[in-house]
Amino acid sequence: MRARSNGARRRATARTPPSARWSPRCGRPRPRICSRSACSAAGGGIATAVHPRSTSAAPSWACSRPARRPRTTSTPIASSSSVGSPMLCSFSSSPPKADGQRDGADPPDPEAGTRNRARSSARSPLGSPTSPVTATADDFPGPPGHGAPRPTAPALVALGADDLAWLDRAIRLGRRGWGRVHPNPMVGCVLVRDGRVLAEGWHREFGGPHAEVDALEQVGGDAAGATAYVSLEPCRHEGKTPACTAALGRAQVARVVYAFADPDVLGGGGGADLRAAGLRVDGPIWGAAAAHRENPAFFHAARSHRPYVAVKLAVSLDGAIAAAPGERTPLTGPEASAAAHRLRAGFNGVLVGGETARVDGPRLTVRSGGVTPRVPPARMALDSRAALPSASPLFAEADGRAVVFVRDDADEAQLERLERAGAEVHALPGAPTGLDLAALLERAAGAGIHSILCEGGGRLVSSLIAQGLADRLYLFTVPRLLGPGAVPAFPGPFPERARQGWTPAFEPERLGSDVLVVYEPRDADVGPSRT
Template sequence: MAHALRLARRGLGNVWPNPAVGCVLVRDGRVVGRGWTQPGGRPHAERMALDAAGADAAGATAYVTLEPCAHHGRTPPCAEGLVGAGIARVVTALTDPDPRVAGRGHAMLRAAGIPLTEGVLADQAAELQAGFLLRITARRPFVTLKLASSLDGRIAMASGESRWITGPQARAHVHALRAQHDAILVGGGTARADRPHLNVRGIATPQQPVRIVLSAQALPPMPPQDADHGPLWRVEGPPDRVLADLAGRGLTRVFCEGGGRLAASLMTAGLVDQVVGYTAGLVLGAEARPFLGATGWAALADAPRFRLVESRAIGGDLFHRWRRI
């Protein structure tokens, strides 16, 4: 299952609105097939693994990070495919909350007499699938807030100068994280001041993320959609309604790189699920721009808490990742 989860991660950012799933087929102690959801959401992980295994799938155990689908869409149900291939046992991490599945895939396997084990590495799978799960259960995508700041929590000089606070290795790492998200979100002020490309550079990716600008005003000229730039969407309204609209359009994972005001709006609305920070070894002073705008919190109890997931040096900067408690 751990191997299946690593495979599933390869689909992050390029399979929406589908979940990024991994599947490993094991027979007689040997991996005979493996697969993960392909760009655009098809083929599914199970189909990829079954095709790779061929006749060796018969009698194998299938390890799947999410309950196999049970509905007919553009392709037949994966649960049906596992049964037809002669899979002897299925191990899953999570039940799919999608109403079209929601236990039906597991039931199809049991009805065929296939032994089923559920809940293996469920916590790790839920963290990986957080975007898909939130879209189904909370009608919004998973939100990652990215902050690149000085030691004293500043993101730019008072003039707006910010290139570059962090070093080249940290900036390259940001592009790797962008590639794992369906969309990149900024505010209108950032779009007008910086004219950002909001794309993935220096890393091969099956598709570029959607570029989203939250602004009630018209946008400045920005690069058109092409091989190097994803679709450009202008949205407006309060963050909760905007995120609900984005979920309705299929997005599961959004990477926010907006300014301090947008960051504060998302934080105060309780819509930030993860914070990734890059802290550089310089100080800018009180007159520089803070990474978070005014929140109105009057007491420590009002402030959201996050748990540290990882922390390490990247070049000369410190990378740290936090998940909301």
């Protein structure tokens, strides 16, 4: 399959309204599918039924029973171990502090103390006995580098320590969906009554029950008087599964506390429906920036047609990625390597530059890290002159797609050779740095790739950052010095904004002897507009 450069098609793409997407096969616009509801499962129909947003009348499922406020305990929360800050090139590496955390103190970890919990004697994050719950295993690895779940931004709603601890737990539960639920968001839910956990749930699989329904199913739909702590606003959309707001109302939940507002056109606004039904609702607790940090690709898709782009680099202490030009230099240890594979699982595609593809010969697959992606990410490479060898490991994998981007003046015979090797070939206009990266992202979106992890090399990463096309940076720092003659991680000059405008999104995570810090642009626009 080959998609040649076509000016008319590019202009048509630019005019595509927000409610449409390009079909990768025929180029026709298709209606946008609900990105959170189960109706948007692979092969599912278009979402059409929308619950009214009116707050003047209670929905039909509104509970007439008086709400019973649950009691909470005040047992202290266990703490997690902190990780020191590494020396990371020119980027700031001061880890953010959790709300109320003192300098030098560990952030609260409500998940500590819940590990290896027995079904017959489960205990809550706050230490009180609970009813038996099914979601007790803690062997679900989430996205690497995400650290303590509680946002450091000021809360929009004042909550007690117990409420915040339960929300922490809900966010941690949601992270278990990493690699299995995108393009849906990761969402977790904890049902609590009288200070005891009734059930825990999370969105486990794209097209499957949402977190609230997953938790309610464990108690037979009866959660009368309970509080539901949810990491994302309960959806109001009626698709293949009922709206989460309706499920909570039928279960006679008395109170709902949710961390972040849902930006989705179809699913958002559930908090207003719950209030109209007579439930006590606290939320959103944190604003758009904190919400974007936890589910960046989902929130990015709510405001932009451009694919979400994260870049990943492993660098030495002296800021290098290889000992010498053209030399493959493995840097990270086994723990960091497994985390890098786990990171890939949460993206639609993994991208490398042509030099990296030729020198390192990466397979760009998920082979470790404890997560099997629902859909293998597309293996993507820049190859301006269509010079990748047919025997490249990029083409050796049976699962997933191999996508190669070439210049539109590349040799026709070379294009046919790449196609015979199994590649989807996309021809793009050239640019001073090789290929037009904005056109590349537009073409990727048209091919159904809406989140991309770029793994280098340095020139490609630098170009994405300099052009404002990188939304997040995963920087693995290795305790090695590569010395003079090494290849710098960020070659070439950077604009002032790119050089100074990055800040840690979470506290550093130690992975064996290596350290991972996740960075985001300090002035990132996370507003509701869709461009």
